[in-house]
Amino acid sequence: xxxxxxxxxxxxxxxxxxxxxxxxxxxxxxxxxxxxxxxxxxxxxxxxxxxxxxxxxxxxxxxxxxxxxxxxxxxxxxxxxxxxxxxxxxxxxxxxxxxxxxxxxxxxxxxxxxxxxxxxxxxxxxxxxxxxxxxxxxxxxxxxxxxxxxxxxxxxxxxxxxxxxxxxxxxxxxxxxxxxxxxxxxxxxxxxxxxxxxxxxxxxxxxxxxxxxxxxxxxxxxxxxxxxxxxxxxxxxxxxxxxxxxxxxxxxxxxxxxxxxxxxxxxxxxxxxxxxxxxxxxxxxxxxxxxxxxxxxxxxxxxxxxxxxxxxxxxxxxxxxxxxxxxxxxxxxxxxx
Amino acid sequence: xxxxxxxxxxxxxxxxxxxxxxxxxxxxxxxxxxxxxxxxxxxxxxxxxxxxxxxxxxxxxxxxxxxxxxxxxxxxxxxxxxxxxxxxxxxxxxxxxxxxxxxxxxxxxxxxxxxxxxxxxxxxxxxxxxxxxxxxxxxxxxxxxxxxxxxxxxxxxxxxxxxxxxxxxxxxxxxxxxxxxxxxxxxxxxxxxxxxxxxxxxxxxxxxxxxxxxxxxxxxxxxxxxxxxxxxxxxxxxxxxxxxxxxxxxxxxxxxxxxxxxxxxxxxxxxxxxxxxxxxxxxxxxxxxxxxxxxxxxxxxxxxxxxxxxxxxxxxxxxxxxxxxxxxxxxxxxxxxxxxxxxxxxxxxxxxxxxxxxxxxxx
Numbered sequence: 001x002x003x004x005x006x007x008x009x010x011x012x013x014x015x016x017x018x019x020x021x022x023x024x025x026x027x028x029x030x031x032x033x034x035x036x037x038x039x040x041x042x043x044x045x046x047x048x049x050x051x052x053x054x055x056x057x058x059x060x061x062x063x064x065x066x067x068x069x070x071x072x073x074x075x076x077x078x079x080x081x082x083x084x085x086x087x088x089x090x091x092x093x094x095x096x097x098x099x100x101x102x103x104x105x106x107x108x109x110x111x112x113x114x115x116x117x118x119x120x121x122x123x124x125x126x127x128x129x130x131x132x133x134x135x136x137x138x139x140x141x142x143x144x145x146x147x148x149x150x151x152x153x154x155x156x157x158x159x160x161x162x163x164x165x166x167x168x169x170x171x172x173x174x175x176x177x178x179x180x181x182x183x184x185x186x187x188x189x190x191x192x193x194x195x196x197x198x199x200x201x202x203x204x205x206x207x208x209x210x211x212x213x214x215x216x217x218x219x220x221x222x223x224x225x226x227x228x229x230x231x232x233x234x235x236x237x238x239x240x241x242x243x244x245x246x247x248x249x250x251x252x253x254x255x256x257x258x259x260x261x262x263x264x265x266x267x268x269x270x271x272x273x274x275x276x277x278x279x280x281x282x283x284x285x286x287x288x289x290x291x292x293x294x295x296x297x298x299x300x301x302x303x304x305x306x307x308x309x310x311x312x313x314x315x316x317x318x319x320x321x322x323x324x325x326x327x328x329x330x331x332x333x334x335x336x337x
Numbered sequence: 338x339x340x341x342x343x344x345x346x347x348x349x350x351x352x353x354x355x356x357x358x359x360x361x362x363x364x365x366x367x368x369x370x371x372x373x374x375x376x377x378x379x380x381x382x383x384x385x386x387x388x389x390x391x392x393x394x395x396x397x398x399x400x401x402x403x404x405x406x407x408x409x410x411x412x413x414x415x416x417x418x419x420x421x422x423x424x425x426x427x428x429x430x431x432x433x434x435x436x437x438x439x440x441x442x443x444x445x446x447x448x449x450x451x452x453x454x455x456x457x458x459x460x461x462x463x464x465x466x467x468x469x470x471x472x473x474x475x476x477x478x479x480x481x482x483x484x485x486x487x488x489x490x491x492x493x494x495x496x497x498x499x500x501x502x503x504x505x506x507x508x509x510x511x512x513x514x515x516x517x518x519x520x521x522x523x524x525x526x527x528x529x530x531x532x533x534x535x536x537x538x539x540x541x542x543x544x545x546x547x548x549x550x551x552x553x554x555x556x557x558x559x560x561x562x563x564x565x566x567x568x569x570x571x572x573x574x575x576x577x578x579x580x581x582x583x584x585x586x587x588x589x590x591x592x593x594x595x596x597x598x599x600x601x602x603x604x605x606x607x608x609x610x611x612x613x614x615x616x617x618x619x620x621x622x623x624x625x626x627x628x629x630x631x632x633x634x635x636x637x638x639x640x641x642x643x644x645x646x647x648x649x650x651x652x653x654x655x656x657x658x659x660x661x662x663x664x665x666x667x668x669x670x671x672x673x674x675x676x677x678x679x680x681x682x683x684x685x686x687x688x689x690x691x692x693x694x695x696x697x698x699x700x
Contacts, residue, residue, distance in 0.1 A: 242450040
C-alpha cells in the first residue's frame, strides 16, 4: 500500500513534468515553428506605438532570444529555487515557487494564484457537497420509485440540467433570484470564509446551486442507473432473506455498490473544477482560478497561462490519486499494488 | 380441488391430523406481464414435517424457485416497484399454522431469517462483496436478537466453526471473494442458520460447486438438520442430490405437481411419465456406454400459454392411450398408494403395463 502510494506520487511528478513541457511547448515553441521571431512575440507585450528598440529590449528582457530549452530550464528552475527578474526599473526577487512574472502586469504569478484559489475552492467545495447529496438522494428515490411521476419528473429535470449550459442557468437565476427577488447575492461578491462564514455562504449560494444543478443532474442519473443494477443483485435478495428491513437493504446493501462509480466521477469532477470552474466564475464574476486563466488566455499572458495550467493539472492528478486510493477502501475486491 | 382434498395431499399419511410445520395449499403465483399472465405456480400443494427434508425437482422454469420465494415472502407484490412485474399470490402458506399470505409484509419480514431461512445457488453472487463474511453473519443475527456486537461476533465465529470453516476467528474478517466456492457456501449456510431457523430452504445449494465439494455441503446440511431438527426444502434438478438427502419428493412440471411421495416411492415406483423421463435421463455407470439415455423430447412449455389439459401431454409418449383426456382435462393429484400421489390420466392398468414392459427394465 505504501509502495503503491509512493509509486503513484512519482507518477504524479512525471505527469506534471510532461504537462509543463507540453504547455510550455504550445505557447513558446509552436509560435516559433510558425515563423514568429522573438520581436513579433515581444511586440504583444509593449505598447502599440513602441519603437523597434523597445521591442528588442523587451524581447531580451523576457528571454525570447534564448533557445527554447534554456527558457524552459529557467522557468523550471524558478519553480524550485526562485529567480530574479530585471524589468529595467531594478531587480525583483521572485522566491520559490516562482511561476514567473506576468508579462503584462509585471506581478508575480504565484501570489496571484494563491489569492484566487480560495474563491475557486470555496465554490467547488460548496457546490460539490450540494450536488453529491442532492444527486444521490434523487437518484436513489427515482430508482426505488421507477416509472412513477417522481421518477419521470426528476429525470426530465435532470435531462434539462445536463443539457443547459451554466451561462444560461446562471444568468437566468441571477436575474431572477438576485435582481428580481433580491434573495441571493448579486454576482461578483466574495467574502472569505475566515472573515465571515455567513456572508461567505450567502455570497456563494447562487453559484453553488447553479453549478450543483448542472452536476447533480448527472449524479442523479448515475446513481439511479447504479441502484437499478445493484437492486437486482443476488445479494440484495439474500439481504431480504435475512429479514433486514427494506431501509437497511436499500442503503446498506444497495447503495454501497451503486456509489462506487459515483465516487469515481466525483473525484474527477472536483479535481477538474478546482483547476478553475471557468464558466461559473465568468458567469458570476468570481475572481477564481478559472477566471484568472480565462483572462490570461484572452491577453496572451504566457506565465499566467502556464501557472494556471500547472495548478489545474496538479488538482486533476491529485484527484485521480485520491480516487484510486478510495477505490481500495470502497471495494475490497480491488487490491492496490 | 376442495380444501379437504388438498389436505389429503398435504397430510399424506391416512388419518394424519397433526398440523405439518409447513403446509402449502393450492398456491398460485402469477406475474402479469406485457406478453400475458405468466402462471409460474398454478395450484401447488405440499407439506414438510419438522425434521424432514422435502426435495423439489423439476426443469428450469417449472416453478421451484418461485415457490420458495413465495414461502419466504420475497416476491414483489406491487408492479410499479423496481421494474419487476408484481406477483399475484393465491392459496395458503401455513407456517406452523399461520397463513403467511394473509400477514403483513412487516410481520413476514420478522420471520425471515429467524423462523425460515434460505440458501442460494451461487454463494459468490449471493453474498455482498463489499462486506466481510463475518459482518454479514453478524447482521443476520443481530436483526433478530438483541445482543451487543461482541456477543454477535462470538456467535458468528461459533457458526463458522460449526459449518467447518477452519480458523473461524481469523476467517470471519475475510471478504467473500477471499473464500473458495465451498467455503462461501459454508458461510452462507452459517448465515442462514445463525438464528436457528425451523425451516431451511436450499435453492440448488450445490449446483455452482465442484462435485467433490457438493458431497461435503450435502453432508453438512444433513448434519445440521439433525442437530437443529429443522425442516428442509431442497430445490434441485439433480436427482442424485434428492436421493442423497430427501425424505419426500415433489416433482414439479409447469408450475404444478406432477408426482408427490416419499423418496422410496418416487425412486422405486415412479408413476408419472415425466418422472420416468427424469429418472431415465440420469447417466449411469452400470449401463453400457452405447446405450442412449431416455431423454424427454421437446422443451418445457411457455408458462403464458400452458398446454390445455395435462401440461405434459405434448411431450408425453403415452398421452394417446388416454382417449383425449390428456388434451381436455387437467389431471388432479390422486393417490395411487398411501402417501403417493400422481397427476396423470393413465389408468392403473396402463401404468402398470408400461412400467413393467418399458420403464422398469431401462432404469
